[in-house]
Amino acid sequence: DLLPETSARKRQGSKKTAPAPGSKVPEKAVAPSSAGVANVVGGAPSPGASASKGSPSGLSGGGSSLLTEYDVLELKQAAGVGETVYKIIVTFNEDNVMNTVGGIQVFATLKEAGTVLRTVPDFEQLYEDVFYPQVEYYVSSKRTAEELQRYVTIPDVTLSAEIAELGGGSERIFAIAPEKTASMAKGEKGSPTATATPAPAAAPATAPAAPPTSAIAAAPAVPASQNGVSKDQHTGTAEQAHGEAEEGDKTRQEAEAKKAGKEAGSILRVDSKRIDNLLNLVSETVITKATFNQITSQFSELMAQLQSSESVYREKIKDLFDALPDYLEGIQKGRTVKEIKKEINEKYGDLFTLFDPFEASLKTNIGKFRSTAQNLGRITGELQEGVMRIRMVPISQIFSRFPRLVRDLSKSLNKKINLVIEGEETELDKSVIEDLLDPIMHSVRNCIDHGIEAPADRIAAGKGEEGTVLLKASNEGNMIIIEIVDDGKGIDVDAVRAKAIERGLIHPNKALTDVEAFHLIFEPGFSTAKQITNISGRGVGLDVVRRQIEKLNGTVTVSSERGKGTKFTIKLPLTLAIIQGLLVRVGREIYSIPITSVIESHRIKPTDIKMIDNYEVFNIRNDVISLLRLNRLFGIKTDEQREYNFVVIVGTAEKKMGLMVDSLIGEEDVVIKPLRDQFTNSPGIAGASILGDGSVSLIIDVSQLLELGLKQELEERRRREALIR
Numbered sequence: 001d002l003l004p005e006t007s008a009r010k011r012q013g014s015k016k017t018a019p020a021p022g023s024k025v026p027e028k029a030v031a032p033s034s035a036g037v038a039n040v041v042g043g044a045p046s047p048g049a050s051a052s053k054g055s056p057s058g059l060s061g062g063g064s065s066l067l068t069e070y071d072v073l074e075l076k077q078a079a080g081v082g083e084t085v086y087k088i089i090v091t092f093n094e095d096n097v098m099n100t101v102g103g104i105q106v107f108a109t110l111k112e113a114g115t116v117l118r119t120v121p122d123f124e125q126l127y128e129d130v131f132y133p134q135v136e137y138y139v140s141s142k143r144t145a146e147e148l149q150r151y152v153t154i155p156d157v158t159l160s161a162e163i164a165e166l167g168g169g170s171e172r173i174f175a176i177a178p179e180k181t182a183s184m185a186k187g188e189k190g191s192p193t194a195t196a197t198p199a200p201a202a203a204p205a206t207a208p209a210a211p212p213t214s215a216i217a218a219a220p221a222v223p224a225s226q227n228g229v230s231k232d233q234h235t236g237t238a239e240q241a242h243g244e245a246e247e248g249d250k251t252r253q254e255a256e257a258k259k260a261g262k263e264a265g266s267i268l269r270v271d272s273k274r275i276d277n278l279l280n281l282v283s284e285t286v287i288t289k290a291t292f293n294q295i296t297s298q299f300s301e302l303m304a305q306l307q308s309s310e311s312v313y314r315e316k317i318k319d320l321f322d323a324l325p326d327y328l329e330g331i332q333k334g335r336t337v338k339e340i341k342k343e344i345n346e347k348y349g350d351l352f353t354l355f356d357p358f359e360a361s362l363k364t365n366i367g368k369f370r371s372t373a374q375n376l377g378r379i380t381g382e383l384q385e386g387v388m389r390i391r392m393v394p395i396s397q398i399f400s401r402f403p404r405l406v407r408d409l410s411k412s413l414n415k416k417i418n419l420v421i422e423g424e425e426t427e428l429d430k431s432v433i434e435d436l437l438d439p440i441m442h443s444v445r446n447c448i449d450h451g452i453e454a455p456a457d458r459i460a461a462g463k464g465e466e467g468t469v470l471l472k473a474s475n476e477g478n479m480i481i482i483e484i485v486d487d488g489k490g491i492d493v494d495a496v497r498a499k500a501i502e503r504g505l506i507h508p509n510k511a512l513t514d515v516e517a518f519h520l521i522f523e524p525g526f527s528t529a530k531q532i533t534n535i536s537g538r539g540v541g542l543d544v545v546r547r548q549i550e551k552l553n554g555t556v557t558v559s560s561e562r563g564k565g566t567k568f569t570i571k572l573p574l575t576l577a578i579i580q581g582l583l584v585r586v587g588r589e590i591y592s593i594p595i596t597s598v599i600e601s602h603r604i605k606p607t608d609i610k611m612i613d614n615y616e617v618f619n620i621r622n623d624v625i626s627l628l629r630l631n632r633l634f635g636i637k638t639d640e641q642r643e644y645n646f647v648v649i650v651g652t653a654e655k656k657m658g659l660m661v662d663s664l665i666g667e668e669d670v671v672i673k674p675l676r677d678q679f680t681n682s683p684g685i686a687g688a689s690i691l692g693d694g695s696v697s698l699i700i701d702v703s704q705l706l707e708l709g710l711k712q713e714l715e716e717r718r719r720r721e722a723l724i725r
Contacts (some may be wrong), residue, residue: 072166078117079140085117085166086145088137090152091159097412098405101441102157103135108438108548109151114141124267127397129404138166268430270390278390281383288379291372298365305358313354320348388575392427395473395482398437399424402444402471409448416455416466417448423473428480429575432552436482436572439545439556443484443568444469446542451488451566461563463487478580479596482570491560493517518558519655522546550703553579553594553686571596577672581689583665583697584648587636590697591661592670592689597702599649599656601664606645614720618647618658625649629660633684633708638662650702657706672699684708 067075075085088110092102103119103126110116118138119126126135141148145163152161327340399421410417428436452458452467459465470485496517500506505523512520524543545568549556554572573579573596581592582601608618609627616627627647631638647658672687686701 083140087164089162097408099131113151396424420470426473439548447486451486484568487565490562581670584661585663586630587638592699597650601648627658
């Protein structure tokens with residue numbers, strides 16, 4: 001509108017169309033110069049810098065999701081107290097062999113730094129087997145932009161990241177990866193989420209906001225001296241933006257139709273039969289409520305009947321006591337006891353049957369109450385199970401991604417691999433499945449890269465040239481079992497031992513069992529790969545698996561047979577909302593230990609506790625187990641001089657520890673309530689639960705507790721050594 005002739009000539013000369021997702025964009029979008037960045041970092045952008053489209057994602061220009069002021073307000077309201085809402089635009093590396101899962105990997109890391117409020121494309125689209133060159137994340141966090149950039153920087157996965165704070169109708173750039181912007185501008189791909197709309201807030205306050213096409217046409221008219229960008233750069237950027245704007249209409253309509261502030265992936269697809277089942281259970285609950293109301297009314301009538309009978313009883317007892325002197329006097333005058341007894345029975349004999357009607361009615365009502373309470377327990381259990389089933393999603397949502405992943409890895413490694421998937425219909429909680437992709441992906445990648453041999457090596461070993469990777473899921477009680485099995489060469493215990501000695505993890509003279517060697521491969525930075533590739537060799541894979549699984553209150557174990565293959569077994573609770581816990585008492589406090597972490601419990605005498613190298617241990621079936629006193633760990637005053645002590649052994653078969661408590665209360669279903677704000681990082685505590693009597697029970701995080709106890713023991717040992725010196 002401002003330069004119609006120039007705009008018409010430019011449109012006629014270029015006639016660009018919006019690039020398809022994944023296609024190359026002409027190399028005219030260049031990164032801003034250092035002068036241009038300096039104009040916008042840390043403050044409001046200058047008009048020149050705002051008009052410039054040097055940033056390929058248009059971070060300072062309204063954003064590709066085209067948020068309205070209402071959208072921004074919704075996102076800010078969704079943020080927690082003291083948290084800032086950031087817009088993070090991440091550009092991904094298409095050359096990565098697993099480029100289709102990059103968006104999910106960044107999503108998982110950002111969840112550790114804050115709350116992901118929204119993604120563009122939508123979270124469920126990220127789960128599809130599609131490569132998105134750029135993804136926008138709207139995150140609320142208490143961390144700074146510089147800290148967030150460390151979370152989204154993943155080697156070989158992300159090329160660059162731009163982070164901006166949402167505020168006042170415009171966005172403010174906090175951090176740009178300068179070493180990545182050039183490569184990002186060179187290799188940027190067009191996508192439905194990319195747009196070149198400048199920020200309306202960059203215009204003078206007195207001027208009305210210009211439509212996007214006008215702003216694009218006007219952009220080249222800004223002098224290059226204002227922002228350090230040349231005229232050619234402006235021209236190329238405007239032409240690219242014009243082509244993207246033509247496709248942007250449809251994208252804009254879709255983006256505006258989505259409700260902001262919703263957490264990504266919060267929508268569940270539920271079978272209508274499950275909803276009908278819940279409605280039936282609710283109707284039964286209403287009937288049960290009416291039955292309880294009726295029983296309550298009958299109990300009220302019984303109470304009135306009891307009061308009436310009690311009044312009659314008291315009156316007759318009073319009359320009897322008043323008549324006793326007359327009866328004694330009659331005996332003295334010669335009346336026989338038989339006569340007096342007969343007279344008393346005639347006048348007061350009904351005292352023995354006075355409460356019989358009340359007792360019969362009470363027994364009837366108690367029977368009704370017990371039956372109704374049992375029925376309510378059944379309905380509540382089914383209702384709980386029904387609600388949990390609504391949150392359940394099939395694990396096929398994750399498993400369906402692996403055929404493509406295995407195919408890409410097999411091509412990259414020149415191996416022939418057959419992927420077998422079993423138990424796709426197995427269901428687990430949605431909150432669990434969101435964090436399960438990374439652990440399974442790292443395990444599968446480890447099997448393919450380290451486990452499966454090259455075709456020539458397999459033939460030499462008497463195997464078929466095609467290796468097999470089995471991905472299996474099954475239910476076992478309240479747990480889900482995921483197995484990743486390969487028929488490769490297995491784990492080389494000698495190589496693991498040599499690497500552990502090299503890194504100082506074990507003493508050269510220490511005898512290492514196979515189980516201990518298998519446990520070492522989960523150590524941070526541990527890798528037996530002879531060379532570092534873009535697939536493995538950095539030692540960050542299995543460490544991620546263990547940390548992520550333990551965060552889900554699960555366990556991961558590995559078993560292997562040399563020359564036959566390796567099996568990773570992941571055990572997870574079906575849901576993180578309700579768990580079975582062992583209630584224990586320490587002093588006046590009650591703690592819940594997840595039953596999945598409990599191996600056994602014992603009652604031991606103080607004389608059974610021994611000291612080895614200043615550590616308390618005790619012997620169970622010739623197995624020496626370290627002891628951790630919860631009262632000392634949590635600073636609770638209690639009497640330690642007891643005749644017997646209760647010890648709960650927790651952990652896994654390879655890593656066990658005994659927790660000393662005052663008493664065992666019993667097993668109970670525990671509803672987990674997360675601890676927020678200042679309690680979020682409470683060491684050793686996973687959450688809290690309200691018990692039936694209204695008291696609060698803290699839920700112990702066993703994995704953290706083991707680390708916390710070890711750390712405390714080491715600090716105590718250093719203190720003792722310092723005192724000795």
